[in-house]
């Protein structure tokens with residue numbers, strides 16, 4: 361059952377009434393509706409095309425309002441290939457949202473959503489974007505075209521990746537996460553001491569060995585590209601402070617929201633697919649709230 365809620369109250373102690381008045385009208389390409397509201401913890405989920413919803417937020421906050429953005433955009437790899445899952449040959453197709461439109465249009469899309477994210481970041485805010493080789497080079501180029509300040513390139517190394525069935529390539533076992541600040545003038549947050557403490561007192565390197573989502577993270581079902589909470593937890597702990605406001609414009613099963621809530625941060629998630637929101641994101645967030 362969906363929760364439809366137009367927020368009536370102010371978001372607890374914070375200055376914003378952002379989410380009661382930015383709701384854009386539905387359009388032919390986007391529902392633009394707020395479908396989950398938790399004013400207590402400040403968690404809001406939107407069923408929308410992120411381009412349109414971000415335009416609506418920009419109208420209200422043209423100078424930005426987010427401390428950090430994590431984005432896991434379509435990888436554009438759902439074009440009929442195969443992979444191996446639990447020892448079986450299966451299609452790599454994730455859904456229509458992941459189909460490539462050709463490299464120029466894919467890049468144009470990346471520029472469009474990244475441009476909006478850049479506007480929506482506060483002046484010292486940062487953005488993390490994950491992807492495979494299908495998309496990450498376009499993302500990195502777009503970030504540079506937009507004048508963002510590149511901070512790090514993280515390699516997420518997956519232990520025990522599925523074998524490569526064709527035996528004509530190396531086994532794909534990594535994803536890349538680019539970390540950038542709004543622009544060259546940004547003074548970004550990096551919780552250096554905390555990261556050292558979490559790495560036995562030594563500087564943390566840019567290769568992170570993290571397992572895929574655990575069984576517990578898939579109790580409500582699995583998003584085809586679900587990220588492990590541990591990955592988002594590290595990203596959040598590295599680059600935010602308590603009470604910060606985070607946006608995920610492609611939130612899927614709301615892994616970013618789960619990590620944000622666990623760390624006492626506020627979260628806005630957007631996804632264009634109602635099933636992911638309804639069956640995965642909302643139940644996961646409600647379940648976590650019940651544990652608090």
Ligand SMILES: C[S@@+](CC[C@H](N)C(=O)[O-])C[C@H]1O[C@@H](n2cnc3c(N)ncnc32)[C@H](O)[C@@H]1O
Nearest residue numbers: 409410432585586587610612613615631632633
């Ligand atoms: C790679 S997945 C994100 C998975 C997520 N990180 C997780 O852990 O569950 C990308 C998501 O973007 C959504 N999506 C694709 N195009 C979109 C758009 N234009 N606006 C909003 N969401 C979109 C898809 O429905 C999909 O859930």
